[in-house]
Amino acid sequence: MFHPLRVSAVEQLTDDAVAVTFAVEPELRETFRHTPGQHIALRRTVDGEEIRRTYSICAPAAEGAELRVGIRLVDGGEFSTYALKELAVGDTVDVMEPTGRFVLAPRAGQFAAIVGGSGITPVLSIAATLLACEPQSGFTLIRSDRTVASTMFLDEVADLKDRWPDRFQLVTALSREEQQSGLPSGRLDQDRLTGLLPALLPVADIDGWFLCGPFGLVQGAERALRGLGVDRSRIHQEIFHVDDGTAPAATAQAPAPAHSTLTATLDGRSGNWPVREGDSLLETVLRARADAPYACKGGVCGTCRAFLVSGEVRMDRNYALEPEETEEGYVLACQSHPLTPEVELDFDR
Ligand code: FES
Incomplete structure (x- = not known):
């Protein structure tokens, strides 16, 4: 459910990225309490057409914490262009409550993240919350960016290093610029990470890996970790965008039934509707709900x-879904098409 929230700050992070903070009234604090790593959907209507985008919360999760997100300009991106060029303090934006399972509730242990570009956003919240709340924890952040000037949250990450010099390790790789300290320039791909990770940290002793950023980086990092013997259950990933061409093709198509009906429960109310040819289950529900x-x-x-x-x-x-979630029976309604004449979904579970 969306709530209109007032923008209380817009800060320029880089030439093409801003941090936007929303004021949350006391009666909505519980609704907008987040677990580190979650995101919120923002909504805008232009010429009668609704645009929705999700952005990760960068602020740590703590009592009275801010609701602050990082937004990077995407070429031709309608929402990000609006956020960078027009959005101002005092404006109101429709914001959905935090969701997402790319999370780490603070606990004792050693954790690490491999992030690219704006993939730092949820990981900043994860690392800052963990270090502040759990003294028996450590965090290694391996980040990849094009240049220093394009790196989001430089100050916030430097602050973690200053506050927790013994428990926070930072490794930076720039793909298009030489740097004085850190790794030689170049992209972080599977081969490079396979060589690099064992030299940086005890790979087998890391309790959780958080991979976030573009599809190619996340996929390369996952393969490197799997190749180094890391169990799947310790790897969490969130992909920010999928460049066509790097994405795997859709799974082989099984024949669809000529007619199918969807029954769906949402907010305790159920309905059923015929699924039109080519429509996803989400589109089918949206026609009525x-x-x-x-x-x-x-x-x-x-x-x-x-x-x-x-x-x-x-x-x-x-x-978006982890293998355990699909095994349990969860699906993404926006990507699902029926293979049987009757399909039933429950959005409340
Ligand atoms: S709406 Fe984003 S995964 Fe379906």
Whole structure:
């Protein structure tokens, strides 16, 4: 559900990125309490057309914490262009409550993250909260950016280093610029990470890995970790955008039934509707229920997650659900198409 929130600060982070802070009234504090790593969907209507985008919360999660997100300009991106060029203090934006399972609730242990570009945003919240709340923890951040000037949250990350010099390790790789300290320039790909990680930290002793950024980086990092013997259950990932061409093709298409009906439960109310040819299950629900949850419609954010109660579906793509979630029976409604004449989804589970 969306809530209109007032913008209380807009800070320029780099030439092409801002941090936006929203004022949260006391009666909504509980609604907007987040677990480090979660994101919020923002909504804007232009010429009668609704645009939704998800942005990760960069602020630490703590009592009275701010609701602050990082927004980087995407070429031709309608929301990010608006955020960078027009959004100002005092404006009101519709904001959905925090969601997402790329999270770390503070606990004792050693954790590490490999991030690229704006992938730093949720990891900043994860690391800052962990270090502040759990004295028996350590965090290694390996970040990859094009240049220093394009690096988001430089000051905030430097602050972590100053405050927790023994428990926070920072390694920076710049792909397009030489640097005085840190790694030689160049992209962090699977081969490079395979050689680098064992030299930086005891890979087998890391309790959780957080990979976040563009598809290519996250995929390369995951392969490197798997190759180094890290168990899947310790690897968490969030993909910020998928460049066409690097994404795997959709799974082989099984034949769809000529007619199928979707039954869906949302906010305790159920309904059933025929699924039009080519429509996803999300589109089917949205025809009757404008409150159906979604943001990216691209299989990336996970906002449309629903439990498949009965029937079978095929998903075009899935960059949001962990393997355990799909095994439990969760699907992304925006990517799902029926494979059986009857399909039932529950958005409340
Ligand atoms: S709306 Fe983002 S994954 Fe479905």
